[in-house]
Amino acid sequence: MKLGLVGFPQVGKRTLFRLLTGKEPNSEGKKRNGLGLAKVRDARFDRLVEIYTPRQETPAHIEFLLLPDLDLEASRNEQSLRSLEQVDVICHLVRTFQDDTIFHIHGTVDACRDILLFNEELQLNDLLFIEKRLERLEKEYNKKRDIQKVAMEADLLTRMKTHLETGRFLKSLSLTEIGEKLVASYPLLTRKAVIIILNVGELEVGDQELISQLKATFHEQDFRWISVSAKIEKELCQLDAAERQSFLEELQLDQPALDRLTMLCYKTLGLISFFTVGSDEVRAWTNRQGSLAPQAAGVIHSDFERGFIRAEVMKYKDLIKLGSEQRVREVGKYMQKGRDYVVEDGDIINFLFNI
Numbered sequence: 001m002k003l004g005l006v007g008f009p010q011v012g013k014r015t016l017f018r019l020l021t022g023k024e025p026n027s028e029g030k031k032r033n034g035l036g037l038a039k040v041r042d043a044r045f046d047r048l049v050e051i052y053t054p055r056q057e058t059p060a061h062i063e064f065l066l067l068p069d070l071d072l073e074a075s076r077n078e079q080s081l082r083s084l085e086q087v088d089v090i091c092h093l094v095r096t097f098q099d100d101t102i103f104h105i106h107g108t109v110d111a112c113r114d115i116l117l118f119n120e121e122l123q124l125n126d127l128l129f130i131e132k133r134l135e136r137l138e139k140e141y142n143k144k145r146d147i148q149k150v151a152m153e154a155d156l157l158t159r160m161k162t163h164l165e166t167g168r169f170l171k172s173l174s175l176t177e178i179g180e181k182l183v184a185s186y187p188l189l190t191r192k193a194v195i196i197i198l199n200v201g202e203l204e205v206g207d208q209e210l211i212s213q214l215k216a217t218f219h220e221q222d223f224r225w226i227s228v229s230a231k232i233e234k235e236l237c238q239l240d241a242a243e244r245q246s247f248l249e250e251l252q253l254d255q256p257a258l259d260r261l262t263m264l265c266y267k268t269l270g271l272i273s274f275f276t277v278g279s280d281e282v283r284a285w286t287n288r289q290g291s292l293a294p295q296a297a298g299v300i301h302s303d304f305e306r307g308f309i310r311a312e313v314m315k316y317k318d319l320i321k322l323g324s325e326q327r328v329r330e331v332g333k334y335m336q337k338g339r340d341y342v343v344e345d346g347d348i349i350n351f352l353f354n355i
Contacts, residue, residue, distance in 0.1 A: 001062070001089075001271070002063045002064070002065055002087045002089075003062060003063065003064050003065065003088070003089045003091050003195075003265050004064075004067055004083065004084050004086070004087035004091060005065065005066050005067060005091045005093060006067040006070065006080055006084065006092055006093070006118075007069075007070060007092055007114075007118075008069065008070045008104075008106070008114060009069040009070075009071075009105050010095070010102050010103060011093050011094060011095035012095065012097075012199040012230040013066060013069075013093050014066070015230045015231075015234060016093060016197070016228065016233075017034060017036065017064060017066040019230065019234060019237060019258060020036070020038040020261075020262070021034075021036030021038050021064055022036070023036035025066045034065075034066040035064070035065050035066070036063070036064055036066075037061040037062070038062050038063075038064055038262055038265075039060075039262065040061060040263065040266050040284065041256070041258060041259035041262045041263065042060065042262075042263065042273060042284060043255070043259070044273075044275070044316050045057075045059050045275070045282070045284045047320065048275055048316075049282050051277075051319075052277050052278060052279060053279070054277075054278065054279055054281050054282045055280055055281065056280065056281040058281060058282070058284065059284050060266070060271075060284040060285070060286045061286075062262065062265055062266055062271075064091075065083065065087055067079075067080045067084065068083070070118065070121070071105075081121065081122075081125050081189065084192070085187040085189070087192070088192065088269055089192060089193045089194070089195060089268050089269055090122075090189070090193070090194045091195045091197055091265065092118055092195070092196050092197065093197045093199055094111045094114050094115055094196060094198050095109055095114070096198050096199060096200050096201065096204060097109070097201035097229070097231070098201055099201075111214060112213075115196060115214065115218065119218075119221070122169070122190050123164050123167070123169070123190055125189050126164055126189055126190050127161065129186065129187065129188065130157050130160055130161050130164070131161070133157055134154060134157050134158070137150050137153060137154045137157070152178075153182050156175075156179050156182055156183065159173070160173060160183075164190065167220070168220050169190035169191075169221050169222070170188055170190040170191045171190060171191050171193070171194075171221075171222055172220065172221070193222075193269075194221070194222075194223045194224070195223070195224045195225075195226065195264060195265065195268055196223050196225050196226075197227075197228055198210065198211065198214075198227040199228060199229065199230050202231065205229050205251055205253070205257075211225045211227060224264060224268055226257070226261055227257065228257040228258065228261055229257065232251070232257075233256060233257055235247070236248070271287065271288060271289065272287055272289050272343070272344070272345035272346075273285065273286060273287070273345060273346065274287055274296055274343055274345075274346070274348070274349050275346070275348045276300070276349065276350070277325075277348055285299050287299055287343060291342070291343055292339060292340065292341065292342060292343070293310075293311040293337055293338070293339060293340075293343055293349075294308040294339055295343075296343040296351075297311070297351045297353065300351065303353065303355050304351050304353045306353075307353040307354045307355035308339065308352075309352040309353055309354055310337060310338055310351075310352050311336075311341060311350070311352070312335070312336060312337075312350040312351075312352065313334075313335045313337050313341070313347050313349050314328045314333060314335070314348045315333065315344075315347065315348070316346040316347070316348060318333045319348060
């Protein structure tokens with residue numbers, strides 16, 4: 001599962017990509033692109049490492065795709081829009097910081113305008129696809145090819161077209177199970193989850209007023225919102241632990257914005273983490289939300305799922321509250337779970353299996 005980082009030129013995409021992945025993006029003329037893994041900065045994982053002091057620690061990761069710059073000319077956006085078809089979540093980085101030494105493609109800094117322009121690009125992309133698909137369906141209808149299915153699909157596409165023309169995204173259009181199957185293979189961008197990342201100035205860090213205003217403006221879109229100062233995050237990454245904590249306290253922040261961003265991306269992908277712990281390794285395993293215990297076991301190894309017997313589960317909160325795994329056992333919080341157990345975010349699990 002992949003997140004696409006996209007935005008207009010000079011908004012800080014390369015800096016943010018580098019901070020997230022530790023990787024330098026490719027540069028070819030005006031093209032900016034890259035693929036990299038970002039560590040999911042989970043405070044629970046760090047705390048488990050402190051408790052168990054393992055020989056090896058393995059956090060969860062998510063994959064970011066850095067897309068080429070958006071442009072004023074729609075024809076130049078085609079590469080970015082096609083690339084967005086490959087991702088599961090769209091991360092639109094929007095500049096709000098003021099800096100006269102860095103040009104803005106639209107002449108001025110205006111987050112509302114930039115979000116609106118990008119939204120229109122996504123909506124236009126989907127409208128063009130739907131119109132072409134409707135034209136093709138009309139030809140199939142005239143040739144009397146599976147008329148009932150063609151009519152059903154045409155009706156659904158017409159509903160989608162009307163929905164888009166009112167300025168809304170298709171993600172907010174409810175579909176039946178049959179409808180979901182009909183459009184599952186369509187490259188529709190407005191059906192994807194969107195995270196708006198505001199690259200704010202130093203004085204805007206921690207200020208939620210701008211996000212509140214933008215949320216109100218785009219209330220019909222089911223966006224997720226977060227603000228990040230790429231400049232400050234870069235400075236934080238260059239400090240040791242003590243200096244970083246002192247700097248965060250000065251900014252009146254409880255954690256770096258990158259930590260919140262990676263967790264938000266993780267949850268938006270519909271993912272959770274469960275943990276395996278011990279002196280050998282503490283590891284965060286990535287799992288789909290709603291998965292049953294045997295499926296989670298299969299994330300570790302297919303043999304675990306095939307020979308699943310049961311899962312021994314303790315809750316992260318119980319471990320932290322009680323102070324040790326032994327105390328968790330003593331008070332009866334170390335639970336035995338079977339095949340029908342739905343794994344929850346933060347579970348610490350030991351799987352028993354036999355093959």
